Amino acid sequence: MTYTIVLFVSRRPNITTDQFRDFWENSHIPLLKSIAGKAFPLSHTRHYVARVNSKAGDRAGVKTASTKIAASAAPVVLVGNANEVDWDGYAELVFRDELHFQQFFALVNEPDAAERIQMDEEQFSDPDKFKIVVLGDTVSTGAD
Structure with a gap:
């Protein structure tokens, strides 16, 4: 069974939503992929607030x-209330299983990697608003 986490990410107040998206897509994701290697999630899907x-x-x-x-x-x-939407994007990270997540988590939390990731995140996101949630069961209903 897959293991899924969701991240809620808010941009730094001094950058635009376009700059936020560009940095997340073109700097942060390549950095994570280079650090995680084969432990990178099966998917890392980012959604941006309209x-x-x-x-x-x-x-x-x-x-x-x-x-x-x-x-x-x-x-x-x-x-x-629009004022309660204090994040600019969320990401869904899907792993093969909990072990796969633990491998990824261990790699991104190694001291050198964690420092590189934190420095990169500080360029585009507000760390005080950053949230990570583990998802439980998924139930899906389709059209008949």
């Missing part, structure tokens, strides 16, 4: 997404 300036809310028919009502960098929130 922002008002993307017009995603307008296309969905969400009136509060209008740039006249919300700041252009505000998240597009269908239900709830």
Whole structure:
């Protein structure tokens, strides 16, 4: 059975959402792959919060997404309070099993690797808002 963790990552306040995405994709992921090698997750899928300036809310028919009502960098929130979305992206890391995760975790926490990763993360993310959650059972329902 696979082992999955989810990371919630917030950008540093002094960078744009585009800079955040670019750094995560083009610096941080290659660094993790180089450190983890064969222990890299089966998949490392990143999802980014849609922002008002993307017009995603307008296309969905969400009136509060209008740039006249919300700041252009505000998240597009269908239900709830946009101020409570304090992360810019989340990642789902899937491992073969718990042992695979433990191997990855050990490698990225070796002192030299951990220092390199932390220095890289500080370029684009806010460490005070960083969260990692282990997922339990997964239940999926498809269309009939």
